[in-house]
Amino acid sequence: MINSKRKELFILLLCLFIGFALRFYTFDKKSLWIDEVHTFNDSRDDFKKQIKFYKENSAYLHPPLFFILTHQFYPFTKPERDLRIIPLIFGTLSVPMIYLLARQFSPLIALPCTLSLTFMTYHISLSQDGRFYSLLMFLGMTGLYFFMRHLVKSKKSYLILVAFFFSILFYTSYSSIPFIVLSQILWFYRPREEAKKPTLSSFLILNGFILLFCLPWILFVVFNYRGETIMDPLHGSPGSFLNIISNVFHDWVPHAPLTVTSGILLVLFPFLFKNKKNAIILLAVFIFLIGGLYFFCKVFHITHFITPRYFINFLPLFFIMLYLSLDAMEVKFGRLKRFLRLTPLFILLLIASNLIILPLYYRSEKQDFRSLVAFLKWNLREGDKIFVQSIAYIPGILHYFRIIPRDRFYNIPYEWKDSGKEIEFKKPFLYENKTYTIYSSNRCCDQYIAEGNRIWIVQGESSAKKFGESTPSVLVGYFDGSFANFRRFPSDASMYLFLWDPKSPKEKGIDMPIE
Numbered sequence: 001m002i003n004s005k006r007k008e009l010f011i012l013l014l015c016l017f018i019g020f021a022l023r024f025y026t027f028d029k030k031s032l033w034i035d036e037v038h039t040f041n042d043s044r045d046d047f048k049k050q051i052k053f054y055k056e057n058s059a060y061l062h063p064p065l066f067f068i069l070t071h072q073f074y075p076f077t078k079p080e081r082d083l084r085i086i087p088l089i090f091g092t093l094s095v096p097m098i099y100l101l102a103r104q105f106s107p108l109i110a111l112p113c114t115l116s117l118t119f120m121t122y123h124i125s126l127s128q129d130g131r132f133y134s135l136l137m138f139l140g141m142t143g144l145y146f147f148m149r150h151l152v153k154s155k156k157s158y159l160i161l162v163a164f165f166f167s168i169l170f171y172t173s174y175s176s177i178p179f180i181v182l183s184q185i186l187w188f189y190r191p192r193e194e195a196k197k198p199t200l201s202s203f204l205i206l207n208g209f210i211l212l213f214c215l216p217w218i219l220f221v222v223f224n225y226r227g228e229t230i231m232d233p234l235h236g237s238p239g240s241f242l243n244i245i246s247n248v249f250h251d252w253v254p255h256a257p258l259t260v261t262s263g264i265l266l267v268l269f270p271f272l273f274k275n276k277k278n279a280i281i282l283l284a285v286f287i288f289l290i291g292g293l294y295f296f297c298k299v300f301h302i303t304h305f306i307t308p309r310y311f312i313n314f315l316p317l318f319f320i321m322l323y324l325s326l327d328a329m330e331v332k333f334g335r336l337k338r339f340l341r342l343t344p345l346f347i348l349l350l351i352a353s354n355l356i357i358l359p360l361y362y363r364s365e366k367q368d369f370r371s372l373v374a375f376l377k378w379n380l381r382e383g384d385k386i387f388v389q390s391i392a393y394i395p396g397i398l399h400y401f402r403i404i405p406r407d408r409f410y411n412i413p414y415e416w417k418d419s420g421k422e423i424e425f426k427k428p429f430l431y432e433n434k435t436y437t438i439y440s441s442n443r444c445c446d447q448y449i450a451e452g453n454r455i456w457i458v459q460g461e462s463s464a465k466k467f468g469e470s471t472p473s474v475l476v477g478y479f480d481g482s483f484a485n486f487r488r489f490p491s492d493a494s495m496y497l498f499l500w501d502p503k504s505p506k507e508k509g510i511d512m513p514i515e
Helices: 002-024 034-042 047-056 065-073 085-105 107-118 121-127 133-153 157-172 174-188 200-224 241-252 256-272 276-299 308-332 334-338 342-363 369-379 393-400 461-470
Strands: 385-388 414-417 422-431 434-441 455-460 474-479 495-500
Touching: 002 085, 002 107, 002 121, 034 065, 034 393, 047 065, 047 200, 065 085, 065 157, 085 107, 085 121, 085 133, 085 308, 107 308, 107 342, 121 133, 121 308, 121 342, 133 157, 133 174, 133 308, 157 174, 157 200, 174 200, 174 276, 174 308, 241 256, 241 276, 241 308, 256 276, 256 308, 256 342, 276 308, 308 334, 308 342, 369 393, 369 474, 369 495, 385 393, 393 422, 393 434, 455 461, 461 495
Parallel strands: 385 434, 385 455
Antiparallel strands: 414 422, 422 434, 455 495, 474 495
């Protein structure tokens, strides 16, 4: 028994070491991508300026805690490192935390869950991303750990810790609200047959403390709200419910064999697990959590697309259900163990699926604005113009030109043209005492070369091939973005740079096929 515990502790420490090494490797080497540029600008303000900003923008999509924590590394002498320190720390700490949480459901699944998270490329990426997702997952696991401890021990002191960590979740991201609410379905979960049933007083204590901890910020937002919209209506769409579920499986259990196997395990879970009520409760949390966040965005008109990143709090429960299902299958078909060990086989399949893409992730970029701007700096001439397919590129380009917004956001003027058929964004900036202008419009690009000026055009992967074939421009640069994390991970956010020079129509570009 003692040797078994020592062996388990050794494997846990080994997972912690490997997990840190995998998350630390190249964590500060990649260019900032667009969301990290927003983190850079959001985190420049100290506490007083943060409060001032939220007084004027109480409907801002994200609460301030992560930005206040990240500000401790200001003035960000190396943003590619400084913005990612907190995600790296909590991404690494999530490895032992999932072990502790999984043990509350079954000691047999603690190490399988830990091994799965250790080698998970998706989680490694979030741990190297200057956003709050790895912090969210750690806080969610810690809150659930104390929640499960209360269900086992019935000690009300655990409820204060649950309320504390759930409240920190709220101050980190509003996307955690459905998780805080719907995870309380676990009040009906019975970790052990002999465990006492939760009382109404326990429910009231937990939610009373959550409300107490969150009330100051809720009142602050309510009293300063002046009818602002939560999101720009031009921003996008949440996507369909089925697409969101499909993206969750695509990101968390990559490649068809693993995806299909995981789906089958979840479907069979209520039929295989001995305590069917517990199985249905865990599945209900999964389904209602995704549906809850989806309808939360619909009700409050949040038009941001929804990605699996916003369900990161559920990832530990997802692994827990998979391994509980596997464990139940091995118990039900005990004779199968003589020939086939299902849990080790599934762990190998999951690790192999992640190790296939992990080397590609390390070699790739999320959005390489740094190299794009370095190329432009070397080749820009006075009078040149820059056109970008999407306005979302503008902050990233300006950041690496060292153009820092006066306030929190870049002010990008726009106007409607041609009786409302065309919208044009125009942002002038100064570089080496010369003025250049970045344009973005739904029409390109003959209106910008009328005076004979050269124009540099940045196109995304989806439109680059068509643009190159339909215009006299030449391809002069490719900037990798093959491991971005938008609706899916990985998403291809690579950028193609074209040059349209009306004075040199026969200029040759690089010979590179555009897929």
